[in-house]
Amino acid sequence: MTTRALIAGLALAGLATMTLADLAATGGPDIYRQPPLIALGSGAAAGGAHCAALPQ
């Protein structure tokens, strides 16, 4: 394996580990409380966080 492939593999493995550890720590999502597929037209206020927003 070349070093570049190793670096890319490390990046993917690191993020996968973080995601799985987070799922284990948070207990996973409640799949029965999902937002609508698309925000546009849903009637629901945007609930995500963005770097341009001040803390709420």
Next chain:
Amino acid sequence: MTTTTAPDDARPGARVASRGALVFGAALLVLAVSALVGARYGLLLLIGLGFGIVLEGFRFGFAGPWRRTIRERDPAGTVAQLLSIGLVALAAFPLLATHGQELIGAHAPIGFAMIGGAFVFGACMQIVMGCGSGTLVNAGSGNAVSLLALPFFAIGSFFGADHLLWWTGLGTAPTVALSGTTGLLVTLAALAAVSAFLWLRAPADKRVMPRRFWIAAICLAGLAIANLVVAGQPWGVVYGLGLWAAKGATALGADLSGSAFWGTPGNVERLAQPLLTDVTSLTNLGIVGGASLVAAWRAGLGGGLPDLPARAWIATVIAGFLLGYSSRLAFGCNVGAFFSGISTGSLHGWAWFAAAFGGAFYGIKLRPILGLEARS
């Protein structure tokens, strides 16, 4: 970004099989997230994969084109960015005007810390040759400098968010956001004016827009509009990175309840929820995955570790941290502030562009001094 180094002796059958496996793996991942977390989250991961595929596939970014604009007066990449922003604005302005309850823009105030943060970000993105999206793309395509910078980017974003209110207290103007038809026309006129300025000051032989930049700008705009429509908010990067570090700090036993940022109700809820339900985390993960997919598709993962002096690696760690910290003070990076801010009418996007471009001049000068490239 990687270079194409497909080996000549690769058997066509084996290559088709490996490429098929890559696409199948990505599709399986999106389906798994859709089924186990939620359909919207699967769609956002798919959009993130699209960002990564476009940025790596067309070798399109932000730091590199700015460098070429400054050093060689080559305007193509920067003008392509402005074109993409304009295309997003064409859709975003009417959508925000008619669906203001469901969609939000990347609107933030201009302030001393915001301008200073953008300046520092502009310098640091030239030092590591990677911006918010670029660091993710480069890490995914096997760039060791970006992989080292990435965790420190996240840690910097965490601390920058934690200190954000102190910095904004130094002096911040009210938020100004252009809107409606007039706002759209002003935005498009300003984008055209900057593009014309860059184009006219370029040498005649540089006044050429490569076809891949046209395609990349259009694809990137399409994905950014999809991000807005699906998530209800524009494309962003740095909030997700800070959230990853905040989750890491919590896992290590840190109590963030006293934090002016991470202790607020909205952020406490996000810390308790899986990161696969966070919009920017999903697109960030997709960007890394998409870039890896393209690099593997091209068989572009050959090559070894760059031969850099110790001071270059130390500079990468510091610049990575500063990228994260400064982008929080600046209310976004090249994606959240520049791309999404301008395309949704926020005046801070323009201030960010001017300040970061100024910082980029110094970053380009610092890069050889720090050992990240040979001195000319």
